[in-house]
Amino acid sequence: MPAMVSAAQPVQRSFNPYTENGGTILAIAGADFSVIAGDTRQSEGYSIQTRYAPKVFRLTDKAVLAVNGFAADGNMFVKKVRQRLEWYRHAHAKDMPIRAIARLIQTMLYARRFFPFYVYNILGGIEEDGTGAVYSFDLLIYFKNQTPAPGTAFPKHLPLSTVLPLVIDSFTSATERHIEVGDGLEIYIVLSKGSTALQSLQTIRGIQELTATNDGERVFVIRRELKKD
Amino acid sequence: MDHFPTNWGRPRNDAFDAYGTYPIHQRPQNGPKDAFVDGVQRTQQPIVTGTSVLAIKFKDGIMMAADTLASYGSLARFKDVQRLFPVGDNTVIGAGGDMSDFQHIQTLLDGLTIDEFTAQDGHTLGPAEIHEYLAQVMYARRSKMNPLWNALLVGGVKDGKKFLAFVDLLGTTYSASTLATGYGAHIAQPLLRKAVEGYENVLTEEQALKIIETNMKYQVAIITEEGVRISESKTLDTHWSFAEGIRGYGAQAQ
Numbered sequence: 001m002p003a004m005v006s007a008a009q010p011v012q013r014s015f016n017p018y019t020e021n022g023g024t025i026l027a028i029a030g031a032d033f034s035v036i037a038g039d040t041r042q043s044e045g046y047s048i049q050t051r052y053a054p055k056v057f058r059l060t061d062k063a064v065l066a067v068n069g070f071a072a073d074g075n076m077f078v079k080k081v082r083q084r085l086e087w088y089r090h091a092h093a094k095d096m097p098i099r100a101i102a103r104l105i106q107t108m109l110y111a112r113r114f115f116p117f118y119v120y121n122i123l124g125g126i127e128e129d130g131t132g133a134v135y136s137f138d139l140l141i142y143f144k145n146q147t148p149a150p151g152t153a154f155p156k157h158l159p160l161s162t163v164l165p166l167v168i169d170s171f172t173s174a175t176e177r178h179i180e181v182g183d184g185l186e187i188y189i190v191l192s193k194g195s196t197a198l199q200s201l202q203t204i205r206g207i208q209e210l211t212a213t214n215d216g217e218r219v220f221v222i223r224r225e226l227k228k229d
Numbered sequence: 230m231d232h233f234p235t236n237w238g239r240p241r242n243d244a245f246d247a248y249g250t251y252p253i254h255q256r257p258q259n260g261p262k263d264a265f266v267d268g269v270q271r272t273q274q275p276i277v278t279g280t281s282v283l284a285i286k287f288k289d290g291i292m293m294a295a296d297t298l299a300s301y302g303s304l305a306r307f308k309d310v311q312r313l314f315p316v317g318d319n320t321v322i323g324a325g326g327d328m329s330d331f332q333h334i335q336t337l338l339d340g341l342t343i344d345e346f347t348a349q350d351g352h353t354l355g356p357a358e359i360h361e362y363l364a365q366v367m368y369a370r371r372s373k374m375n376p377l378w379n380a381l382l383v384g385g386v387k388d389g390k391k392f393l394a395f396v397d398l399l400g401t402t403y404s405a406s407t408l409a410t411g412y413g414a415h416i417a418q419p420l421l422r423k424a425v426e427g428y429e430n431v432l433t434e435e436q437a438l439k440i441i442e443t444n445m446k447y448q449v450a451i452i453t454e455e456g457v458r459i460s461e462s463k464t465l466d467t468h469w470s471f472a473e474g475i476r477g478y479g480a481q482a483q
Contacts, residue, residue: 014273015271015273015371015374015376017371017372017374017376017399018399019401021401042403047414047415047418049395049401049403049405050403050404051405052405053403070399070401071401071402072368072371072399072400072401072402075402076368076400115372
């Protein structure tokens, strides 16, 4: 006898509130700078939704946030972080330091423990002591970039002139290997006060400065094309 | 002891937060429960559906097109349904997905338009504002696990700026010079991109219409600085004689 099908409970296909919008982001911290980059393609499955949807956002002159995962959650998350930073500015008349932003983001992510933002975040920028910093987050918590153990020099900091070609090459390679990566590349560079890396930026084609305050840190963006197929 | 300060009664001075209740926490629900709450169903799948909407940018504005069929599963249920809807003087939205949810969105937008008109503050809503509003509504509804089952295109021109963007039931948004929903996103979008990308400020209205016509069947909305024009429903010359030769497609018995 075939198994009885219960008619009491209607069978429902449940609505899935998440999707995956592809793309990739990366950040590298230097001694006195930080580089945060992301491609600009937004896709769903095999369809490209748009060739230009930014994933990297300048929060302050010392902090840049890259978001990757579910685009709607990502945009909403950035919007909420920015709102909190504005409140902080109104309350304290200064920009929130990056380690505080990192903790804030951790708290905001964990607040949604039971309905997570489907977003992987990378936060890059300059600490209050002028060193480059990178924080990465999974859906709920964060990790700071590796810092040298007391008395050692690890990790070795690369100069900006090495980092930039490395980033561009990484994205061109990722574009060749992965269908979700391509179309455009946005590289944000945050320099600490009086950073010597400034010279190596002068010669770069199409570089644009986004600095908004006179605190000393400077933010730049470089845009490059990636393959569109 | 009730540990929720907001339940302790009104503070004497509304401007001063005596109990330190900021940020206001979720107040506990003490009222009677809705007896019918278990009986309420949310949209878990679309019923009467529309499919593709196409839109492109051209020299003077935005051109958007949608067919007029609303299907009930595989049944062609309603053959003359308007899926393009003007909002104010500068904007048109086009909808794919569930048509009843779309009608609800029209009601929301009508309410919004009236609210804005009543303010009489010399401002009107442009396409960017309409899109932001819809994006917030769609994202809020998906976050309540009660989505409005649509994919919407919002297009328009205001203050000399063209605007074209997308929002769907998940609250996903994006903008581009060519957009398509539903099947059109797979079939028409590559052709539209080829014809339009890089020529957004060159294509004339006639050329744009030709591009749209080679892709569609339909009703067209043209939004320029002068305002919104939406055409009557038109039929397209299609050629299906080739179907006779295909087994299982034409009228043959076996």
